[in-house]
Amino acid sequence: MSILLLPILTVIVRSGDDGDLVRRLQERDASAMGDLYDRYGRIAYSVVLRVVRNQAVAEDLVQEAFLRIWTRIHGFDAEKGSLGGWVLTVARNRAVDYLRSLEGRERERTTELARGDEPAVFADFEKDLLNTDRVRLLRGAFEKLNTNQRTVIELAYFEGLSQTEMADKLKQPLGTVKTWVRSALQTLRQELVGAAAV
Amino acid sequence: MTCEQLRDSYELYALGLADEPEQTAILEHLGDRCPVCSDGVNHARALNASVLALAPDAAPPARLRRRIMAGIGAEPERQWGWSWVWAAAAAAFAIVAFVYMGQVRETNRQLAYARSELGRTASELTNTAADRSRLEQAIQLLEQPDTEQVSFGGAAAQPPRGRVILNPRRGVLLIAANLPPVAAGRTYEMWLLPKTGGPRPAGLFQSAATGTAIHFLPGAVDRSQIAGVAVSVEPATGSLSPTTTPIIVAKL
Numbered sequence: 001m002s003i004l005l006l007p008i009l010t011v012i013v014r015s016g017d018d019g020d021l022v023r024r025l026q027e028r029d030a031s032a033m034g035d036l037y038d039r040y041g042r043i044a045y046s047v048v049l050r051v052v053r054n055q056a057v058a059e060d061l062v063q064e065a066f067l068r069i070w071t072r073i074h075g076f077d078a079e080k081g082s083l084g085g086w087v088l089t090v091a092r093n094r095a096v097d098y099l100r101s102l103e104g105r106e107r108e109r110t111t112e113l114a115r116g117d118e119p120a121v122f123a124d125f126e127k128d129l130l131n132t133d134r135v136r137l138l139r140g141a142f143e144k145l146n147t148n149q150r151t152v153i154e155l156a157y158f159e160g161l162s163q164t165e166m167a168d169k170l171k172q173p174l175g176t177v178k179t180w181v182r183s184a185l186q187t188l189r190q191e192l193v194g195a196a197a198v
Numbered sequence: 199m200t201c202e203q204l205r206d207s208y209e210l211y212a213l214g215l216a217d218e219p220e221q222t223a224i225l226e227h228l229g230d231r232c233p234v235c236s237d238g239v240n241h242a243r244a245l246n247a248s249v250l251a252l253a254p255d256a257a258p259p260a261r262l263r264r265r266i267m268a269g270i271g272a273e274p275e276r277q278w279g280w281s282w283v284w285a286a287a288a289a290a291f292a293i294v295a296f297v298y299m300g301q302v303r304e305t306n307r308q309l310a311y312a313r314s315e316l317g318r319t320a321s322e323l324t325n326t327a328a329d330r331s332r333l334e335q336a337i338q339l340l341e342q343p344d345t346e347q348v349s350f351g352g353a354a355a356q357p358p359r360g361r362v363i364l365n366p367r368r369g370v371l372l373i374a375a376n377l378p379p380v381a382a383g384r385t386y387e388m389w390l391l392p393k394t395g396g397p398r399p400a401g402l403f404q405s406a407a408t409g410t411a412i413h414f415l416p417g418a419v420d421r422s423q424i425a426g427v428a429v430s431v432e433p434a435t436g437s438l439s440p441t442t443t444p445i446i447v448a449k450l
Binding site for chain 2: 026027028030031033034037038041042043045046047049050055058059062063066067070071072074075077082084085088089092093096134135138139142153156157158160161162163164181182185186188189192
């Protein structure tokens with residue numbers, strides 16, 4: 001399997017004034033929806049397209065994701081939440097659900113709350129999750145991963161496979177896959193924590 | 199399982215991909231308000247969002263913005279950007295293209311509807327933890343000394359019944375039963391009724407198949423300015439003010 005991630009983030013994501021944007025969305029200011037799309041539409045589309053690999057489907061799913069944000073925005077805390085993180089999570093979940101339904105892999109046991117579709121779970125986050133410095137740092141950490149580690153991270157984040165499903169797809173023992181996932185996540189985690197501590 | 203044993207599963211849990219027994223164990227720790235797991239899952243969600251931002255950059259077509267704005271009724275969806283001169287020159291082609299695009303739009307609409315129905319069904323099947331979280335929020339509200347609550351629907355024949363729980367520092371919680379089913383494309387919208395001025399939107403929600411619903415509006419509420427809470431049936435995208443007669447009015 002040759003899955004290569006090409007981390008090319010050219011979009012500068014501004015998040016400093018998300019609080020005002022959230023307040024306008026909660027007041028049902030339609031122009032705020034345009035601003036939300038201008039701020040996060042491209043990156044959300046990039047994530048969804050990476051998952052479904054079909055432009056027409058990606059458009060439908062991004063539209064659904066933004067409508068979901070619009071209808072649930074009242075549960076979002078403008079002072080504390082990470083709007084960008086929530087938008088990306090909702091978009092990714094829509095895309096993975098689509099992929100899983102195509103493949104007959106319906107979700108089991110998981111909940112919208114657990115997966116971050118509910119705005120309340122994005123409270124108390126640092127606001128600049130999508131800050132370009134942070135993403136650049138993470139990209140560097142990602143490049144440190146070996147091929148197996150990169151593969152399992154891509155399968156989890158962009159194809160929505162559990163570790164059991166990865167083992168089946170890669171024809172590897174479950175224990176081996178778990179080791180790859182654990183070590184990859186530890187590397188990514190440590191890079192971000194280490195940077196935050198400096 | 200201990201928090202230490204669960205820490206490597208936080209990211210997968212937040213992606214909805216944790217295997218058993220880790221999935222259930224994390225849910226239980228979160229349900230017990232375990233500070234280690236709560237903090238770990240929060241950090242995992244932050245890491246997950248940042249990893250998603252590593253996706254290869256792709257430019258969406260300009261029409262996507264128009265579609266999204268049209269979806270909330272902000273401006274009409276426009277498929278054609280040609281000038282009238284160019285359009286006139288290509289009139290014959292446009293007629294053929296229009297018929298074709300109409301078929302494409304109808305197919306897309308049907309696909310979007312089917313996906314929406316699938317998502318709604320999946321949500322109904324898997325909302326236990328979400329409901330549990332909301333009930334925990336309700337319990338937290340009830341534990342506060344400055345919380346007040348009011349019942350509604352007791353007098354009518356077959357009314358929506360329930361309770362509004364308000365804490366001026368934490369928010370407003372609505373627990374309702376006997377809600378009538380809403381038609382496709384419609385939803386319930388909660389309103390805060392100020393002492394002066396019109397109703398203020400307080401979030402959209404759906405009921406379960408049994409007609410029950412729990413809806414929470416987090417955040418501080420100026421109790422001195424709020425006279426009550428209402429619920430009406432609105433279009434799926436919500437409304438700026440009620441467009442139908444409220445089915446619930448609870449005076450505080």
